[in-house]
Amino acid sequence: MRTQVAIIGAGPAGMFLAHLLRREGIDAMVLERRDRAYVEGRVRAGVLEQVTVDLMHRLRLAGRLQREGLVHGGTNLSLDGRSFRIDMAALTGGSTVTVYGQQEVMRDLFDAAEADDLPIVWNAEDVALAGIDGERPTVSWRADGVDHQVACDYIVGCDGYHGISRAAIPPEVLTTFERVYPFGWLGILADVPPADHELIYANHERGFALASMRSTTRSRYYIQCGLGEDIADWSDDRFWDELCLRLGPDTAAKVTRGPSFEKAIAPLRSFVSEPMRWGRLFLAGDAAHIVPPTGAKGMNLAVSDVTMLGEAFALHYKHGSDAGLDGYSARALARVWKAERFSWWFTSVTHRFPTMDGFDRRIQMAELDYIRGSEAAQRTLAENYVGLPLTGGI
Numbered sequence: 001m002r003t004q005v006a007i008i009g010a011g012p013a014g015m016f017l018a019h020l021l022r023r024e025g026i027d028a029m030v031l032e033r034r035d036r037a038y039v040e041g042r043v044r045a046g047v048l049e050q051v052t053v054d055l056m057h058r059l060r061l062a063g064r065l066q067r068e069g070l071v072h073g074g075t076n077l078s079l080d081g082r083s084f085r086i087d088m089a090a091l092t093g094g095s096t097v098t099v100y101g102q103q104e105v106m107r108d109l110f111d112a113a114e115a116d117d118l119p120i121v122w123n124a125e126d127v128a129l130a131g132i133d134g135e136r137p138t139v140s141w142r143a144d145g146v147d148h149q150v151a152c153d154y155i156v157g158c159d160g161y162h163g164i165s166r167a168a169i170p171p172e173v174l175t176t177f178e179r180v181y182p183f184g185w186l187g188i189l190a191d192v193p194p195a196d197h198e199l200i201y202a203n204h205e206r207g208f209a210l211a212s213m214r215s216t217t218r219s220r221y222y223i224q225c226g227l228g229e230d231i232a233d234w235s236d237d238r239f240w241d242e243l244c245l246r247l248g249p250d251t252a253a254k255v256t257r258g259p260s261f262e263k264a265i266a267p268l269r270s271f272v273s274e275p276m277r278w279g280r281l282f283l284a285g286d287a288a289h290i291v292p293p294t295g296a297k298g299m300n301l302a303v304s305d306v307t308m309l310g311e312a313f314a315l316h317y318k319h320g321s322d323a324g325l326d327g328y329s330a331r332a333l334a335r336v337w338k339a340e341r342f343s344w345w346f347t348s349v350t351h352r353f354p355t356m357d358g359f360d361r362r363i364q365m366a367e368l369d370y371i372r373g374s375e376a377a378q379r380t381l382a383e384n385y386v387g388l389p390l391t392g393g394i
């Protein structure tokens with residue numbers, strides 16, 4: 001078996017890349033450890049930046065997004081129950097974000113892949129990379145008890161934080177940077193109308209809360225929780241009570257309670273692994289970097305990585321130039337680090353840290369009050385939140 005680009009992982013990074021390469025007439029195949037239902041069923045990101053929406057349009061995948069996505073021109077910050085709005089569209093010359101769940105994005109990517117006969121191997125076990133430091137790399141895997149191998153020109157590791165691709169790069173070549181946060185997010189989904197038509201990021205003495213949504217009839221709420229907490233201790237009633245306390249009485253009055261049908265705790269981490277290329281292996285998305293979810297950058301970063309990589313492969317295969325492939329790691333990391341900075345900063349001004357004393361708390365309050373009163377501060381937040389442009393072209 002032979003292909004030009006072997007892609008490990010059928011998450012957002014792998015599937016967007018597969019579609020981008022198909023559009024350029026480049027052969028690719030995707031190897032995924034799980035089945036489609038599992039990947040599509042994972043409840044994850046919910047907010048798309050303009051770069052992600054634009055890419056879905058370019059790939060002609062935006063039909064449902066246009067009908068069902070909720071375009072948000074603003075977002076809200078709240079401090080101890082008092083909220084204020086950031087008019088992102090007005091502050092950025094018209095940029096917006098779109099609420100459309102990662103599960104919906106995956107469904108659109110998989111439906112289109114099926115229609116276009118994009119080769120995806122589901123349930124690929126023991127995926128292994130070989131020869132990435134030479135001219136002829138290979139990927140092997142087992143499916144239904146049978147061993148398979150594909151020879152390729154390049155491998156792209158889109159296999160997430162726990163994948164095998166990053167580990168295939170010799171440790172002496174890699175530098176990793178990490179912050180682990182001393183709390184997690186407890187998130188629920190419930191089929192009740194959202195408290196507000198836009199998101200509310202709330203800093204409260206008791207900890208962070210976020211009011212989000214998936215549609216006008218489905219709410220997504222998160223509260224900061226301790227890392228050692230047991231989900232079994234969080235009845236729906238306890239969750240709603242704590243959420244309402246943190247959002248404050250005005251917003252709490254607009255919260256519709258109802259049974260949750262999804263409830264999970266996610267840890268928060270900042271992580272970057274450099275470089276994002278070694279030999280014939282490229283890394284994209286969570287395989288190379290993780291952000292804490294405050295600011296909703298995770299999936300969008302995966303999309304900007306593969307947009308750059310798609311351009312680089314097109315330049316290589318259509319014009320014989322390696323400039324894009326050679327510059328990929330530096331170009332992608334420049335944008336990654338800015339999103340890392342924003343996600344870290346937004347986490348640090350909105351969460352309660354266990355080591356915080358009165359001084360730290362007042363600095364947080366002063367910072368949020370400064371944002372409330374300063375158009376310059378709001379513009380900085382807005383341009384990062386809607387997503388920075390893909391600069392540094394090839």
Ligand code: FAD
Pocket residue numbers: 008009010011012013014031032033034039043044045046047102124127158159160161162163164266284285286287293295296297298299300302
């Ligand atoms: P992934 O989505 O992780 O996809 C990687 C794929 O590779 C998976 O399908 C996996 O099964 C496959 N794979 C792994 N190992 C192998 C292997 N050895 N062989 C073959 N296939 C393999 N972001 C936000 O912006 N907002 C959020 O609210 C949010 N919530 C999140 C909640 C959780 C629990 C997690 C884990 C992430 C969340 N994120 C969120 C982050 C966002 O979902 C990710 O940034 C995004 O999914 C990254 O896409 P990716 O394609 O790089 O990686």
Ligand code: DHB
Pocket residue numbers: 044045046047199212213220293294295296297
């Ligand atoms: C959602 C998640 C985020 O991390 C965020 O910043 C905004 C919204 C969500 O899941 O809806």
